[in-house]
Amino acid sequence: MSASPAAAPGRPRDPEVDRRIAQAALDVFGDAGWAGFAMEAVARRACVGKASLYLRWNSKEALLTHAITAGLPRVSDVDTGTLHGDLVELATQMLDLYVGSSSRAAIRLNLEAEAIPGVAEHYLSMRKAQVVAARAIVRRGIDRAELPGTISVTLLLDTLIGGAMMHALTTPADRRAALAGDTAAHARLLVDFLLSAVTAVDA
Amino acid sequence: MSASPAAAPGRPRDPEVDRRIAQAALDVFGDAGWAGFAMEAVARRACVGKASLYLRWNSKEALLTHAITAGLPRVSDVDTGTLHGDLVELATQMLDLYVGSSSRAAIRLNLEAEAIPGVAEHYLSMRKAQVVAARAIVRRGIDRAELPGTISVTLLLDTLIGGAMMHALTTPADRRAALAGDTAAHARLLVDFLLSAVTAVDA
Numbered sequence: 001m002s003a004s005p006a007a008a009p010g011r012p013r014d015p016e017v018d019r020r021i022a023q024a025a026l027d028v029f030g031d032a033g034w035a036g037f038a039m040e041a042v043a044r045r046a047c048v049g050k051a052s053l054y055l056r057w058n059s060k061e062a063l064l065t066h067a068i069t070a071g072l073p074r075v076s077d078v079d080t081g082t083l084h085g086d087l088v089e090l091a092t093q094m095l096d097l098y099v100g101s102s103s104r105a106a107i108r109l110n111l112e113a114e115a116i117p118g119v120a121e122h123y124l125s126m127r128k129a130q131v132v133a134a135r136a137i138v139r140r141g142i143d144r145a146e147l148p149g150t151i152s153v154t155l156l157l158d159t160l161i162g163g164a165m166m167h168a169l170t171t172p173a174d175r176r177a178a179l180a181g182d183t184a185a186h187a188r189l190l191v192d193f194l195l196s197a198v199t200a201v202d203a
Numbered sequence: 204m205s206a207s208p209a210a211a212p213g214r215p216r217d218p219e220v221d222r223r224i225a226q227a228a229l230d231v232f233g234d235a236g237w238a239g240f241a242m243e244a245v246a247r248r249a250c251v252g253k254a255s256l257y258l259r260w261n262s263k264e265a266l267l268t269h270a271i272t273a274g275l276p277r278v279s280d281v282d283t284g285t286l287h288g289d290l291v292e293l294a295t296q297m298l299d300l301y302v303g304s305s306s307r308a309a310i311r312l313n314l315e316a317e318a319i320p321g322v323a324e325h326y327l328s329m330r331k332a333q334v335v336a337a338r339a340i341v342r343r344g345i346d347r348a349e350l351p352g353t354i355s356v357t358l359l360l361d362t363l364i365g366g367a368m369m370h371a372l373t374t375p376a377d378r379r380a381a382l383a384g385d386t387a388a389h390a391r392l393l394v395d396f397l398l399s400a401v402t403a404v405d406a
Binding site for chain 2: 030033035104107108110111131152154155158159160161162163164165166167169170189190193194196197
């Protein structure tokens with residue numbers, strides 16, 4: 001097993017430790033924001049030594065950038081072969097994100113990311129890539145004649161992504177565990193509801 | 204002109220000053236959060252003396268509670284007589300809020316309000332009242348036979364409110380002024396799109 005280029009020499013990286021650090025970084029950022037984001041707090045939360053954090057990332061900016069990349073869903077990975085399948089997966093990703101433990105970090109990125117040097121550019125280009133990938137899902141549906149070419153891609157995606165986010169954020173605490181246990185079921189209801197709008201507009 | 208009960212004796216309150224203070228309080232909270240929320244910063248932002256702030260509210264908690272009540276839209280005020288009109292007004296409120304200057308405060312309340320003693324209870328009861336009022340709008344539409352009784356009130360409201368919020372938050376900076384100038388036009392597009400879904404489900 002060869003170490004990845006970013007790893008310290010002679011120390012093969014443990015992906016499980018990387019994952020735990022990314023989640024701890026999102027947790028600390030979600031709770032305390034950039035003002036309270038410190039390598040020490042992340043190391044404590046991830047139960048790793050501070051040295052082992054610095055071996056991997058030499059700055060707070062690099063660590064948060066890694067956590068954003070590793071810990072948030074990637075729309076570009078969605079390609080099930082059908083429009084319905086792709087939209088359900090996209091809605092499921094959003095429900096999982098906003099009902100899950102990274103929800104506070106995702107909301108806080110909206111507020112703070114653009115003002116953090118070294119993170120802003122990465123976050124903005126990732127957001128842009130997400131929008132491009134989501135629009136590509138709908139375009140593929142139009143190409144496969146699953147959707148009329150006249151539909152508003154913007155309205156369909158705003159209501160799908162916004163509807164999933166709003167549902168996760170407004171589900172009362174006592175029903176959140178049930179939603180988290182089967183986000184795909186709600187995603188299907190949401191997609192069926194919205195696709196009937198698109199079909200009706202066409203008819 | 205008689206002073207309102209909360210005003211200092213002999214000092215009639217100026218509603219324009221109250222409004223300016225509420226907006227300044229939301230601006231400071233939106234930028235700096237509860238950790239950076241100080242009477243002095245709000246007074247400076249509103250261009251009023253610190254004494255005149257303390258004459259009105261004797262604590263940071265009371266000031267932020269006032270700003271939330273006065274500065275954020277109230278769904279309970281929406282009643283135009285038709286379902287279409289009510290939903291357009293509701294969507295317009297959300298677009299105005301998230302494309303406007305109080306957007307950061309509204310997002311930050313999601314993150315922080317529950318942890319601020321003296322503000323949490325007020326914020327949660329206001330959120331609850333908003334949900335009840337929004338559901339009442341849809342119920343009135345069903346009573347007037349503008350909607351089938353079988354529709355999912357939750358899906359309709361999640362996609363309407365979430366879709367408006369998402370649209371405002373993802374509109375690129377160079378197009379935000381155009382959206383802010385005519386939020387009602389986009390609200391109508393959104394409502395027409397969603398109501399066609401409801402009709403299609405019924406057909």
